[in-house]
Amino acid sequence: MTAHVEVHPVVAEVTRRLAERSADSRAAYLERIRAAASEGPARSSLGCANLAHGFAACGVSDKLKLSGEVTPNLAIVSAYNDMLSAHQPLKDYPDLIKSAVSEAGGVAQFAGGVPAMCDGITQGRAGMELSLFSRDVIAMSSAVALSHDMFDGALMLGVCDKIVPGLLIGALSFGHLPVAFVPAGPMPSGLPNRDKAKVRQQHAEGQVGRRELLQAESSAYHAPGTCTFYGTANSNQMLMEVMGLHLAGASFEPPGTPLREALTAEAGRRVLGHTAVSGHHVPVGEQIDERAVVNAVVALLATGGSSNHTLHLVAMARAAGIELTWDDFAALSDVVPLLTRMYPNGAADVNQFHQAGGMAHLIGSLIDAGLLHEDVDTVMGRGLSQYRKVPQLTDDGSLTWVDGPVESGDKDVLRGAEDPFAPDGGLRMLEGNLGRAVIKVSAVASERHVVEAPARVFDDQAQLQEAFAAGELTGDLVAVVRFQGPSANGMPELHKLTPSLGVLQDRGQKVALVTDGRMSGASGKVPAAIHVSPEAAHDGPLAYIRDGDPVRLDASQGTLDVLADLSGREAARPSVDSSAGTGRELFAAMRGAVGPAETGAGVL
Numbered sequence: 001m002t003a004h005v006e007v008h009p010v011v012a013e014v015t016r017r018l019a020e021r022s023a024d025s026r027a028a029y030l031e032r033i034r035a036a037a038s039e040g041p042a043r044s045s046l047g048c049a050n051l052a053h054g055f056a057a058c059g060v061s062d063k064l065k066l067s068g069e070v071t072p073n074l075a076i077v078s079a080y081n082d083m084l085s086a087h088q089p090l091k092d093y094p095d096l097i098k099s100a101v102s103e104a105g106g107v108a109q110f111a112g113g114v115p116a117m118c119d120g121i122t123q124g125r126a127g128m129e130l131s132l133f134s135r136d137v138i139a140m141s142s143a144v145a146l147s148h149d150m151f152d153g154a155l156m157l158g159v160c161d162k163i164v165p166g167l168l169i170g171a172l173s174f175g176h177l178p179v180a181f182v183p184a185g186p187m188p189s190g191l192p193n194r195d196k197a198k199v200r201q202q203h204a205e206g207q208v209g210r211r212e213l214l215q216a217e218s219s220a221y222h223a224p225g226t227c228t229f230y231g232t233a234n235s236n237q238m239l240m241e242v243m244g245l246h247l248a249g250a251s252f253e254p255p256g257t258p259l260r261e262a263l264t265a266e267a268g269r270r271v272l273g274h275t276a277v278s279g280h281h282v283p284v285g286e287q288i289d290e291r292a293v294v295n296a297v298v299a300l301l302a303t304g305g306s307s308n309h310t311l312h313l314v315a316m317a318r319a320a321g322i323e324l325t326w327d328d329f330a331a332l333s334d335v336v337p338l339l340t341r342m343y344p345n346g347a348a349d350v351n352q353f354h355q356a357g358g359m360a361h362l363i364g365s366l367i368d369a370g371l372l373h374e375d376v377d378t379v380m381g382r383g384l385s386q387y388r389k390v391p392q393l394t395d396d397g398s399l400t401w402v403d404g405p406v407e408s409g410d411k412d413v414l415r416g417a418e419d420p421f422a423p424d425g426g427l428r429m430l431e432g433n434l435g436r437a438v439i440k441v442s443a444v445a446s447e448r449h450v451v452e453a454p455a456r457v458f459d460d461q462a463q464l465q466e467a468f469a470a471g472e473l474t475g476d477l478v479a480v481v482r483f484q485g486p487s488a489n490g491m492p493e494l495h496k497l498t499p500s501l502g503v504l505q506d507r508g509q510k511v512a513l514v515t516d517g518r519m520s521g522a523s524g525k526v527p528a529a530i531h532v533s534p535e536a537a538h539d540g541p542l543a544y545i546r547d548g549d550p551v552r553l554d555a556s557q558g559t560l561d562v563l564a565d566l567s568g569r570e571a572a573r574p575s576v577d578s579s580a581g582t583g584r585e586l587f588a589a590m591r592g593a594v595g596p597a598e599t600g601a602g603v604l
């Protein structure tokens with residue numbers, strides 16, 4: 001048993017403040033899920049016709065089990081498709097889970113599939129304008145699957161950017177159920193990310209052709225499994241583990257190994273053991289409380305995780321009645337040290353992080369520093385200290401957990417809280433006369449944390465790329481790419497701009513990006529003030545900026561200002577129309593209903 005460590009005062013204060021702010025919404029949420037739980041196994045309230053439809057396609061023994069009330073029935077909700085390398089291994093998991101659950105005395109049914117977009121395929125293209133909305137579509141699709149009300153627990157199969165947030169938001173609408181997330185793990189390391197980024201810049205400068213670029217890209221992304229940079233997908237894995245929704249050590253075990261298969265099967269058994277009928281009921285809506293949410297923010301900051309989680313974590317927390325704010329991120333960022341260096345925050349990838357000690361070392365170190373709440377519910381049972389352990393197979397092939405490493409196996413990749421890479425987290429909040437914004441500094445050299453330069457204003461990323469190709473982007477500049485906010489065009493990632501802006505920066509120009517859009521979790525070296533709120537399409541200050549206005553981004557002071565008087569100016573209107581094509585015409589209602597970035601940019 002590890003000695004109890006007092007939680008850091010700032011972590012305790014942020015948690016207290018979060019609970020206070022969320023008191024009413026959390027109470028209403030808990031009342032709703034406890035009412036659902038009090039009705040007993042959902043199946044017991046189904047009429048005979050409902051129930052008969054629900055198990056019509058089952059075999060005889062499952063029909064018998066499901067016609068009673070004591071055999072737990074687990075829902076499998078999966079985001080499998082062949083488009084995401086990270087999701088392709090999920091194809092065979094439902095059958096694996098079904099047989100493990102059946103052997104353990106339960107039943108598992110494939111309750112429904114949800115869509116999943118690969119942001120790598122849509123990056124820089126029209127499809128990316130559906131990406132953020134797909135999170136809420138996935139949440140609604142998860143609810144459609146679970147609304148059959150046949151279930152006593154759920155297994156959510158998904159990995160990537162919007163998918164895990166969407167699956168959790170959907171599952172939290174059924175917060176009376178125990179839930180586990182089932183990952184597939186990273187692909188083997190290929191061409192190192194920095195080498196890939198170098199070829200991209202060479203291509204942007206016309207030094208290499210498409211053939212060389214495709215060769216580099218397909219050497220980086222080359223097999224089933226999650227891409228190995230520390231972007232949003234791998235931030236998701238880390239967050240699911242630190243919130244106790246993955247089995248301990250499940251996040252970064254590679255796909256296609258006996259251990260991965262054993263972890264997938266065990267996830268089903270663990271949920272079975274946490275159903276209401278098991279007598280150890282662990283509803284996901286109770287598990288994801290203010291402490292779990294604060295733990296997630298702490299771990300995100302400690303690893304320099306994806307800036308997209310300043311949106312998704314806010315949306316996920318709200319789904320549990322918890323009102324997380326950017327000020328909470330900022331307060332925690334001041335006291336949470338940076339403990340990992342994974343691309344884009346370093347040269348390493350998640351495989352090297354895993355081999356250096358991974359989640360077991362990270363979680364152990366943060367608990368010992370008093371930066372994580374340890375006394376929380378998890379799919380492993382009570383207490384986050386169980387996540388200091390790593391899974392392995394015994395000689396007879398059964399799954400067990402053993403103590404993880406006390407020392408990091410690679411101090412260039414993973415460190416303890418006593419000797420961090422940086423004293424504070426990788427995410428900062430900015431505020432000034434241009435609004436509020438987020439910047440990820442863990443990937444930006446410290447000498448580039450302050451940029452003051454004339455604005456060059458663009459209404460979409462294509463306009464900036466055209467100016468770059470025409471050699472117009474000379475001298476220092478702050479590239480303002482506006483009308484990229486949630487209600488303008490779905491708040492796309494503008495990560496395709498990174499090579500061009502990186503070329504300018506490497507030429508010695510002072511460069512920064514300011515946008516109401518997003519960047520990828522894989523975006524890095526160019527200082528970028530993103531998620532600027534209020535967005536230009538809602539008359540935010542970005543709509544009043546003109547070419548040449550001096551703009552100052554100061555990540556050390558946390559400020560974002562235009563040093564010109566905008567009063568008396570007319571708000572610009574977007575010079576591009578991206579409301580149709582590639583299905584965007586189907587999302588007009590979502591553009592009309594979506595909330596601001598600061599509250600998660602959601603429609604739910």
Ligand SMILES: O=C(O)[C@H](O)[C@@H](O)[C@H](O)[C@H](O)COP(=O)(O)O
Nearest residue numbers: 119120123231232233520521522
């Ligand atoms: O937030 C993220 O991590 C990104 O959306 C990521 O999932 C996306 O796939 C990037 O586009 C990958 O990086 P490249 O585009 O550099 O390959």
Ligand code: SF4
Nearest residue numbers: 118119120160227233
């Ligand atoms: S990490 Fe990004 S690029 Fe890789 S499979 Fe997932 S969404 Fe696609």
